[in-house]
Amino acid sequence: MADIRAQGGVRAERKAAARARILASAAARLRQEGLDGVAINTVMRDAQLTHGGFYAHFKDKQALVQAALVHALADTRRRWMGRAPDASWPARLERLARRYINPAHRDHPADACALAALTSDAARAGPALQATYAAELTKTLEAIVAPFAEAPEADQARLWDEALAFMALSVGSVALARAVGPGALSDQILRAGRRAAARINTAPKESPR
Amino acid sequence: MADIRAQGGVRAERKAAARARILASAAARLRQEGLDGVAINTVMRDAQLTHGGFYAHFKDKQALVQAALVHALADTRRRWMGRAPDASWPARLERLARRYINPAHRDHPADACALAALTSDAARAGPALQATYAAELTKTLEAIVAPFAEAPEADQARLWDEALAFMALSVGSVALARAVGPGALSDQILRAGRRAAARINTAPKESPR
DNA sequence: TGTACATCAGTGAACGCGCGTTCACTGATGTAC
DNA sequence: TGTACATCAGTGAACGCGCGTTCACTGATGTAC
Numbered sequence: 164m165a166d167i168r169a170q171g172g173v174r175a176e177r178k179a180a181a182r183a184r185i186l187a188s189a190a191a192r193l194r195q196e197g198l199d200g201v202a203i204n205t206v207m208r209d210a211q212l213t214h215g216g217f218y219a220h221f222k223d224k225q226a227l228v229q230a231a232l233v234h235a236l237a238d239t240r241r242r243w244m245g246r247a248p249d250a251s252w253p254a255r256l257e258r259l260a261r262r263y264i265n266p267a268h269r270d271h272p273a274d275a276c277a278l279a280a281l282t283s284d285a286a287r288a289g290p291a292l293q294a295t296y297a298a299e300l301t302k303t304l305e306a307i308v309a310p311f312a313e314a315p316e317a318d319q320a321r322l323w324d325e326a327l328a329f330m331a332l333s334v335g336s337v338a339l340a341r342a343v344g345p346g347a348l349s350d351q352i353l354r355a356g357r358r359a360a361a362r363i364n365t366a367p368k369e370s371p372r
Numbered sequence: 373m374a375d376i377r378a379q380g381g382v383r384a385e386r387k388a389a390a391r392a393r394i395l396a397s398a399a400a401r402l403r404q405e406g407l408d409g410v411a412i413n414t415v416m417r418d419a420q421l422t423h424g425g426f427y428a429h430f431k432d433k434q435a436l437v438q439a440a441l442v443h444a445l446a447d448t449r450r451r452w453m454g455r456a457p458d459a460s461w462p463a464r465l466e467r468l469a470r471r472y473i474n475p476a477h478r479d480h481p482a483d484a485c486a487l488a489a490l491t492s493d494a495a496r497a498g499p500a501l502q503a504t505y506a507a508e509l510t511k512t513l514e515a516i517v518a519p520f521a522e523a524p525e526a527d528q529a530r531l532w533d534e535a536l537a538f539m540a541l542s543v544g545s546v547a548l549a550r551a552v553g554p555g556a557l558s559d560q561i562l563r564a565g566r567r568a569a570a571r572i573n574t575a576p577k578e579s580p581r
Numbered sequence: 582t583g584t585a586c587a588t589c590a591g592t593g594a595a596c597g598c599g600c601g602t603t604c605a606c607t608g609a610t611g612t613a614c
Numbered sequence: 615t616g617t618a619c620a621t622c623a624g625t626g627a628a629c630g631c632g633c634g635t636t637c638a639c640t641g642a643t644g645t646a647c
Contacts, residue, residue: 174643178590197492199408203634215637216591224634272495278548283406283492286481286550293553300552327561328545328568332537335544339487341495343509344502352536358574359537365567383610387623412601424604425624433601588644596636603629611621 182220184210189231190238195273198284201228229295235277236299243276244306252311252322253361256329259307260360264336264353272341278303278330279337304330324365332360391429393419398440399447404482407493410437438504444486445508452485453515461520461531462570465538468516469569473545473562481550487512487539488546513539533574541569 171179188209192200203224204214221227243262249255262268268275278300285296307326314322336356340349380388397418401409412433413423430436452471458464471477477484487509494505516535523531545565549558 172644174588174590177643181590196496199633200496202632204632212590213592214634215593218635219590278551280495281492282544282547282551283490285552286489286547287405287409290553293551297552297555297557300548301557324560324564324567327564328541331544331548331561331565332541332568333544334548335491335540335542336537338491338495338547339509339540339543342487342491342502343494343506344499346506348506348510351533352540355533355536355574356540358533358576359541359572362573362575363568364571364573365564366571367567381611383621383623386610390623408600411599413599421623422625423601424626427602428623584647586644586646588642590640590642592638592640594637594639596634598633600631600633601629604627605625606627607623607625609621609623611619613619614617 178219181210181212181216185212185217185220185227186231186234189227190235190277191273193228193231194235194275194277194280197281198228198288201231203227225289225291229292232277232281232292232295233299236303239274239276240303240306249310252325255307255310256325256363257361260329260333260357263333264357264360266350266353269337269340269349269353276334276337279334279341282334282338300330321365325363328365329360329363332356332363336360387428390419390421390425394421394426394429394436395440395443398436399444399486400482402437402440403444403484403486403489406490407437407497410440412436434498434500438501441486441490441501441504442508445512448483448485449512449515458519461534464516464519465534465572466570469538469542469566472542473566473569475559475562478546478549478558478562485543485546488543488550491543491547509539530574534572537574538569538572541565541572545569 185206189201189206192202192206192209201224203217206227207214207217217227221230243259245262247258249258263276272280278296281296285293288296304323304326307329308319308322311318311322333356336352340352340356343349343352394415398410398415401411401415401418410433412426415436416423416426426436430439452468454471456467458467472485481489487505490505494502497505513532513535516538517528517531520527520531542565545561549561549565552558552561
């Protein structure tokens with residue numbers, strides 16, 4: 164009895180399921196249509212509910228968007244990194260670039276990385292969303308360098324810088340490839356971006372390679 | 373007399389001046405607040421007019437946004453490229469990266485490159501705006517490689533690819549640096565992106581350098 | 582186990598707001614003679 | 615040069631629409647005895 168109550172009961176279970184549906188539909192809308200695409204009416208209809216009930220789950224639209232952003236990125240980060248170990252740092256960047264900067268990722272935004280979808284939205288949003296965006300980007304950067312945490316201290320700074328530039332190029336390539344619309348230019352951007360991402364180099368200009 | 377009429381007369385001159393004010397205010401709003409920031413009421417008030425008169429100048433909001441995008445990019449492209457000749461292709465990329473990927477550019481969006489401000493907006497917009505965005509990006513790419521049009525035919529494809537990746541990284545760095553909000557991470561992104569942009573390399577993975 | 586009351590997720594109408602667009606009107610500018 | 619009419623950039627009220635949020639209400643679930 165106590166156990167069953169601890170599990171939540173029928174009502175709590177249904178509420179949790181409803182919240183999960185709301186979050187999933189908000190996450191998809193967020194990635195596909197941005198902040199303005201997360202209209203409460205639409206999200207609730209997607210989740211087979213009416214809009215009035217929304218406020219039993221989230222304080223306001225802002226809270227939903229923040230939760231949806233975290234949800235979406237946890238999902239794509241896990242799928243992106245995969246399980247395959249990489250032989251070297253360049254091999255890792257090459258593999259991650261191949262899996263991120265490609266036409267399928269560009270063409271399916273509802274399942275894609277929210278960092279690439281929301282650059283402009285986050286730039287214009289308030290500090291709260293920007294902080295969430297920054298925290299999620301940081302988690303992603305840490306996931307990129309994680310397998311090389313054993314590398315010498317002296318190399319850590321270089322890896323971090325290269326991961327930063329790698330993310331800027333990856334996000335930039337996909338965002339730009341979407342912005343120009345379908346066509347040859349979009350494909351060219353992805354090809355060039357993918358190649359350059361695998362060869363990113365952040366040595367300061369003073370020290371020639 | 374005929375000359376004065378050819379110049380347009382008082383009414384035509386005033387109309388042209390009003391149109392220029394509308395366009396300038398729309399271009400600033402577009403860069404700072406995106407497509408939704410270009411509200412006709414606001415833009416017309418900025419231009420010292422009332423909203424009803426808008427349709428004497430533009431067919432609809434879409435036409436204004438397209439014209440403002442072209443206007444904004446012509447301006448920033450000219451300022452970005454400057455007049456200084458560059459000693460070499462790497463020197464050109466290094467100089468352009470320094471002038472694009474920096475805190476001042478990040479922090480003054482109303483005067484900044486619209487390509488970086490509108491990636492997400494253009495990705496979700498209709499084909500007409502995407503075509504304009506693509507055409508403006510193409511003009512920018514052409515301006516980047518223009519001084520090296522005399523280079524051997526065999527090098528042209530490489531220069532174009534590197535210009536593509538360079539733009540993806542430049543736009544991505546500024547867009548990402550804005551998205552994370554002010555702080556150390558934002559500055560790190562710009563520093564790493566700037567260094568990597570000056571060293572962009574799009575050789576295919578099969579041929580090691 | 583059965584009954585009476587309390588809780589609260591979800592419903593659906595309503596609100597105020599800003600948006601893009603339309604439209605009858607005004608009055609300075611332009612044109613015809 | 616002077617007068618009568620035509621044009622049209624700009625005004626300001628009005629429209630329908632979708633938005634986020636509020637709120638009185640419902641009815642199934644949960645609790646107390």
